[in-house]
Amino acid sequence: MIAGYAQSGYSEEALRLFVDMKRDGERLNRSSFACALSTCAHIAALELGMQLHGRLVKAGYESGSFVGNALLLMYCKCGGIEEACSAFEEIMEKDIVSWNTMIAGYARHGFGKEALKIFESMKAAGVKPNDTTMVGVLSACSHAGLVDRGMEYFYSMTQDYGITANLQHYNCMVDLLGRAGRLDETQKLIRNMPFEPDAATWGALLGASRIHGNTKLAEMAAELIFEMEPENAGMYVLLSNLYAASGRWADVSKMRLKMRDTGVKKVPGCSWLEVQNKIHTFSVGDSCHPDRDKIYAYLEELDLKMKREGYVSSIKLILHDVDEEEKEHMLKYHSEKLAVAYGILSIPAGRPIRVMKNLRVCEDCHNAIKYISKIVGRLIILRDSNRFHHFREGSCSCGDYW
Template sequence: MRCAGTKRLEELCAQNQRTSFNVLKPRFNAAKEATFHSSTKRTQTQLQKPQSKSGGDEDIKQWNVAISSYMRNGRCNEALRVFERMPRWSSVSYNAMISGYLRNGEFETARKMFDEMPERDLVSWNVMIKGYVRNRNLGKARELFERMSERDVCSWNTLLSGYAQNGCVDEARRVFDRMPEKNEVSWNALLSAYVQNGRMEEACVLFESRENWALVSWNCLLGGFVKKKKIVEGRKFFDGMSVRDVVSWNTIITGYAQNGKIDESRKLFDESLVKDVFTWTAMVSGYVQNKMVEEARELFDKMPERNEVSWNAMIAGYVQGERMEMAKELFDVMPFRNVSTWNTMITGYAQCGDVSEAKNLFDKMPKRDPVSWAAMIAGYSQCGHGHEALRLFVQMEREGGRLNRSSFSSALSTCADVVALELGKQLHGRLVKGGYESGCFVGNALLLMYCKCGSIEDANDLFEEMTGRDIVSWNTMISGYSRHGFGEEALRFFESMKRQGLKPDDATMVAVLSACSHTGLVEKGREYFNTMTQEYGVIPNSQHYACMVDLLGRAGLLEEAHSLMKEMPFEPDGAIWGTLLGASRVHGNTELAEIAADKIFAMEPENSGMYVLLSNLYASLGRWGDVSKLRVRMRDKGVKKATGYSWIEIQNKTHTFSVGDEFHAERDEIYAFMEDLDLRMKKAGYVSKTSVVLHDVEEEEKERMVRYHSERLAVAYGIMRVPQGKPIRVIKNLRVCEDCHSAIKCMAKITGRVIILRDNNRFHHFRDGSCSCGDYW
């Protein structure tokens, strides 16, 4: 059965179908008029009741109640139909419509109705000011406020709260001081503004300026002490509270737990006379944050009731400890999972390298949010599945997933890893349109993408435009210039960073020493290394020592490099021995190379790169018997040489080449072009360096073998297909060989092209027959 109110409303609708409509026409747009007339015809066929132009106060009240009911349930169109059929409107009718539109996010419709009101009361003004505040248009809210002929405490509080909630604390204080009358809401709004913005001294002064604060105010200030990690002051304040509720206890318990004082937190937990599910959860979360997962689980099992936060905290504890089996057990029995639960599990599996299980859960999710997409994209990226990460990013956009800073950052990081410059540029454009470009988090990801994709000029342009640059921004640029072979420019950035007042950290000094190494600035490198502890408080770690060994080794100072390794405060790792081995190969020091190789083979018996370095040295000296012995040793230990390949991106498509590639669709055209190019290079004076060939074959065969190395094929294809005037960007997964380095210099000279080659160690910028490395690599 229908209720009496509904029946009465139908009667009123029927009585007023044909009245008051002409008055409405000027006030609503054509679209709303069309909607109205259409609904009127339907109503006329449904309700055949007597018609009247009358409407008493009690009837108007029922109409207003119906409007409010529809608006509360998000049914704006039905509310409008009721409003349009009313015989007359009171200010309450208008106010119900305006507040309803605001509640349902239809701000512009609410504003238009407010502007068209024949008469406004105090509530109308207050509702609209609140609408502007919610819409974060404080200027318009203030303008409306100043136009009011009369104001009540609600008007003042609405404006005060608007400023407070948007961090405009000083403006909020000025409004507060102007108020002719203040109530609890006024005082609490200003107190909360001070607390939320970390201005605890002013909050305390305000708190002490009056008595009889409500308990909620005491809890607000206590929360401020905890948020600012002022746990001593917070405890003193807590002890001075004459009345405490469960929120008070939860706040102080959480404060001690978050500051690592878990024993004191537990003591307070045990003393608490009132505990709710949040008290228990605060203690469980505290144990998890302090990596005391067993204690957390013991308390979790004793909880009289649990909520989503409790379950998520316990699962997160297992995830952080990489105990995914335990996390999965809880996940499977959890009675109510939310999107955060799924995200935690996906992140956990991805961080443990089990990206397939992460994707399996991702596919089963009933609902995804931006964090879900970002976690899965980051998982693919961190596990080396760059192309899958980018495909997922594209899928997210197609399915209407909301992009956030984290998903953009992960996608940019992936572009950097797979050197997808064109896609990275497209993402940059999307960031600008989405308003995400400003700020360090995304800005630094963009810098890294441009640096790793070989576009150091774009990186520099972006750096100059960035606001709020941090130490990571500077480190990225210093490291970028260093890897691109522009060591002196890197050092200029370093000096500029210091002039800006930023203190160098560990990563800064690694980048600086690397710049010295790549540029051959031995004395400058020694100076930085010997003074960085005293000047910047940076204690040398293995990376700094590796840079110094590399610096000395490249300069041929092998014995000094070896002596430095002996003086290290810790044992050299495989990376440092590998650096010495590489330098020994370049300078032909077999004895030191064999010492380094023996150390590496003991530490990293499956490191194929070190076998290749030593084999290169033997081959360059014509010691083919030793080369053969190394190959047998590799075979016996199951060590396989990493396959070298190079790739180039042209029009968003990646073309990959291996040595002597036979699979590219345009191979015949490529090889014909290379034959012609080879003749032009020889006329220009190029001579093959066949010593890089690790096979005991005839010289002519060696020339043929080096001619079709993967990087040379990729460069040749770039010359064929990349438009004149644009740089050719090629990436190789291994170190570029000496002969290819010489050949590409010649290619750049005879074709007039700029060629940028990134190998596994650094960038080479080839232009007019020379390279940015100065042949010092």
Template sequence: MPCRNTGSWNTVVVSYARNGDVVRARRVFDEMPQRDSISWSTMIGVYSQYGMGEEALRLFIEMGRDGAGIVRSIFNCVLSTCADMVALECGRQVHGRLVKAGFEMGCFVGNTLMVMYSKCGSIDEAYKAFEGIMDKDVITWNTMITGYARHGFGKEALDVFASLLKTEIKPDDITLVGVLSACSHTGLVNKGISYFYSMHQDYGMTAKPAHYTCMIDLLGRAGRLKDAEDLLRNSPYEPDATMWGALLGASRIHGNTKLGEAAAERIFEMEPKNSGMYVLLSNLYASEGRWADVGKMRVTMRERDLWKVPGYSWIELQNAVHIFSVGDSVHPDRERIYAYIEELDLRMKAAGYVSATKMVLHDVEEEEKEHLLKYHSEKLAVAFGLLNVPPGKPIRVIKNLRVCKDCHSAIKYISALEGRLIILRDSNRFHHFKDGSCSCGDYW
């Protein structure tokens, strides 16, 4: 390389990264005769930008061993990576290094720290970070409100909003999306309606499509499907797939097949490749026992080259990630996990648990449906956590899809029988199971 100084080497790394050649960027980085904090930050940022989280974290650890000075921006990047990977233990270690480095908890890093803890399922630690930020900006407040909303703590979200209104900081569009989402996820219908219709008068805002989507979701979840449909059709905006999706989801919850079909038809016109909506409509048909229609949906998906995303769940234990799929047969601890699930199943049934066999998308006998439900990925991950996470510590499980109704019911029973806090993050929100109940109040 003809480059004579570190700055020139850094420029070459950036140049390769901008062209998408991460391999060459790393090769140049490895060849550098001397690296500074910018060199390390640049390469870690490249990995983070291209979704290579494990490589970014591995390089951050190597950076610490190298003794390079750590700039504030690198913490922001690494914490964001931990959030995306749901790597709580790693995030805590990065937080510890942040404190050790002597950086004050300002908005720049503090907001990212809040996001990391919230996405990783530790909303209490997110709130501690929130309290530690002295110069809060509107993003700080929005992050806390949205975090509480996603975790099902509507009252806490509205309390934070009330505190914001006592400051000189003005709420923005995102603030009200968080507030309406909090109301939607916890069934605070009247409060949500009040906030929505007072936006202009109280906060000088005009409701945007995201606010209408929240309201359609709120009304739909509450069973007020006619009101939700009227709001959608009378919206000043052309209804998009997200609005129709909220209506389809509500139709699925309350078994309104006619409205669900109408919503799905509009979604398919706008997003013909949205496989999730085909699955949602298929679920609606299955819950009604309309197996012929379920079969038609499968044929339609095959014809359009669409496939249901396979569900899987994972749990982090001692910096190792354990991944489970339905009926998992490859995990090294599977025999102990399956034996434990059988034991739990007997205890749950004795306590009153009944399998939600209507959720099974196959026209098979009831006994086989129960068998299929018993080994869902989230149940396997929870069982593994119960067997390995020390008593007194929460069990944190992540699922790539929405948790099913049967697993939601089962985990409530498990939390009571085992006396454990189980935190499950699905594709839509968090569920905190404790003493037989969930933070969502069965309202998700």
């Protein structure tokens, strides 16, 4: 029942059953711990996951790969990459899942070189990489901008490990080359793929085109995505962002009309964080949180300090043709900024602030949080829909390569 609820997206119900199971005197076994940890990973409930970690240590289950892998995944998905590394070291007999989870975890957190070190250790331990391993390795290269290393791994993995590249591997390469601005090579790779490109392929190309300002290529990729997935709201927003950055407001309006005519609705952005086992959720311009006034006052204070440090709002990102002052106001209260401000006010100094967001973090918030991390001297970890960002002393683990 716990697994059924968890796999169906009913996370709170799954965890409630886990608590009821213990209260009713049932013995918690490896399966129940693994299911509960997977649920914590899904909703990024790190504090609860850490409590479960303590319980399974007492039960003597932490060293086995079955529970150890669930614990490892929970820490990776909840932003605790250092804790994940410790959990990884404690697994006595690491299987292929253990190695793959750690490689993918480092990759998603932006620590590409660390991911490749784990990969080399895996080979040294006599564990043969599989296709999932190579997806993690190529993703690590992509997120860290290690283009030459990524190409070397991609073109040698059949000979070295007997792995035939699948569509996921090719999509990693499209992302790798595209992010690096090598758009001609990216298009050539897509043309020569032994598979039909899917929406993820064209989505990677669209994202790269947006980063490097190639509107023509972005429009081509978007049209192909719309044919495959007409209800993919994210692609409409990506293309709209590109038009807005170029001041093409008529095209932004066309995108809005196309979304309306197709019945596509933009997913509202929201951010959340866990404080004392309670999840606090924020939306843009949130007025519902009980500490709203304190949060807004603190954001105003931070904004003044940031500007003194050189911060300038990225008003080009606003998809509305309004004056600059109004654009700046609209950016100031994005959900991730509200969540970060509340975290600083609520979480004791010395502890990381971990914020989750359901969409990709915007360029302005990414820039602002870098300044905030320097001003307040705190580690701020933000998980967006694509990856983790570790902000410390005014810089981000992604190296602004995202």
